[in-house]
Amino acid sequence: MVKIPRWGTYLPETKEKTSGKLIEDASLSSEVVISLCQHIGAPCNPLVEKGDRVLVGQKIGDTEAFCSAPVHASVSGEVIAVEPRPHFTGGCLLSVVIAADGKQENVEFAGVSGKLTPQKVRCAVREAGLVGLGGAAFPTHVKLCPPEGKSIDSVIINGCECEPFITCDHRNMLEKADLLLDGLRIIMATVEAEKGYIGIEMNKLDVIRKVEELVAGEENIKVVRLDTKYPHGAEKQLIKAVLEREVPSGGLPMDVGALVHNAGTTIAISEAVREGKPLTERVLTVTGPGVKNPKNLRVKIGTPIGHLIEGCGGFEGEPGKVIMGGPMTGFAQFSLDVPVVKGTSGVVLFPRDQVEITPHGPCFRCGRCIRACPVFLVPNFIGLYVERDMIDKAEVYSVMDCIECGLCAYVCPARRPLVQYMKYAKGKIMARRKKTS
Ligand code: SF4
Ligand code: SF4
Structure with missing residues (x-):
């Protein structure tokens, strides 16, 4: 019987297979497929064509639309096609396909020089192609530009990772806690917020202790320990839990003076601003009872999920369901050729004997x-x-x-x-x- 509190539910966490595993670098696949639409907003136009040689970090797609984010090559090699390819939401979207040469030669990156200003930060974040890495994939630079008349007093870093199975934020926060705090300070300075909060669920005590130690003595930054309850990581629920403010129906966090960023995005902001590093890779979790050796992996954007499953020892049992994202909000996949996009937090696999296929019945108003x-x-x-x-x-x-x-x-x-x-x-x-x- 599922225990149901008033709003939300305590789900089985099932994170133990990967929560203690260090992030590993995934092997390079021979080909990456980089979708020109990896975010909420306008899709990018291709900046390269078949036959071009590209370097890691080279911009290969962009648009002048404000609500958008450029995409970059994640491997060095040759562009072999610019054509529609499978996308995790179903159907096919225009993508740049690169045959990797294995050399991983990259363009020169440079962090913001001189004093950081809000304008320089927004520009660096946009140029790096950052989007929300928690799954929503909203362009990050847009969130850093509150419209006139809206002021933000509190920035909340979402370290809940409340989806079962997924542990990429857990490991990223633990292994890059200093960058997490640097990113938070950058965001606070950019939107002129006085207070910073890092909301972490109690099932990540190792992260809580580490970050609390790092912020000890800082008056304006606080770690908030949260009940392990789904969906605490949803933006509006997190704001309610941390600030006790209610975002109105149809409203945005900035309507109540708040701004929420995912933990992985915050780390990526630090890397984009300090090093000029574009978003060409991300950390994700390949896990579930349907894969032999679950792992937290640092993966090149555009890597086919089949390549990642192979790198984790292959399927355990007869494959039943492959989900991109978490089991609650993710998308079941129709092909193992579907590539990782910026918003992919995990790939969760279930064997056939654990996939329930029962027709639904009528509502009997249990409430x-x-x-x-x-x-x-x-x-x-x-x-x-x-x-x-x-x-x-x-x-x-x-x-x-x-x-x-x-x-x-x-x-x-x-x-x-x-x-x-x-x-x-x-x-x-x-x-x-x-x-x-
Ligand atoms: S999916 Fe929508 S309707 Fe269903 S519980 Fe979540 S918020 Fe409510
Ligand atoms: S049976 Fe009806 S009331 Fe009960 S959970 Fe399903 S839809 Fe809701």
Whole structure:
């Protein structure tokens, strides 16, 4: 029986297979596929063509749109195609395919020179192609530019990593705690926030102790120990837990003076500003009962997930499901050729005998989904409306506030695909809004 508190749930953590393992460098794959759309916002236009030689860190895609982030080559080698390739969300998107030459020659990187100013930081972060590494992939430089009239007093670093199985932030924070704090200080100075918080769940006591030791004596930075509860890492829930402020329906964290950045992103901000390092690699976790040797890996962006699974000893048992991201919010994959993108926090594998395929039944109004929903929606009613294609009604019931945490579907004894209903309704409403704007 799943224990359900008022909003959220205590999930089985299942992190023990990788939480104690050091980050390893994944081997280079012979080919990387770098999607030109790895973020929320405008996709990039290619800056290279078939036959070009590229170096690690060379910009290969960009756009003039403000809400976007450039993409860079993660290996040195030859561009062998600029064409649509499989993307983790399904379908194919325009991508630059590079055949690696194994030399890993890189362009010269240089950190920001002279005194750091907000403008220099935003520029370095944009040029490095940084996006939220927790999965949302929102361009980081945009978050560092609060619009006029909005002031931010508190920056919160999201070190919750509340998804089961995934441990990449855990290891990254432990192994690069100094960069985590440097990144936080850079963000605070850039948005002129007085206070900095690092929210970490209690299942990462080693990180908590290390970071607390590093910030001892600093008045304006505090580590906040959080209950290990899903989805504490969701932005609005984290703000509520740390600052006791409620982001209004349809609002943004900056409406309550807060700014949230993922731990991995914060480390990448430090590296981009101090060293000029573009985002060509990231740390992720390959894990689950369906893989032989689970690991935390530093991986080149664009590496096919099949290559990573091979590097972890291959499948354990007959493959059943391969999920990119965590099991609650991730996407089941249709091909092992799908490449890692900037927002990929993990690849979770399940063998066939652990994948439940049962048809869903009718709602019998047990109310479990309502009790679990962290944003206090009524998923059962919204689901019934969506099933009947009554999207207007779903909108009235605030479906746009759904954070797609997947909890309603997880707790539903009738196995109703509630989160899929929410995503479907949100997609329809967004498309309609776009059409009429
Ligand atoms: S997926 Fe949406 S509706 Fe379901 S519990 Fe999460 S926030 Fe609530
Ligand atoms: S958990 Fe499932 S069965 Fe229970 S009220 Fe929600 S949709 Fe209905």
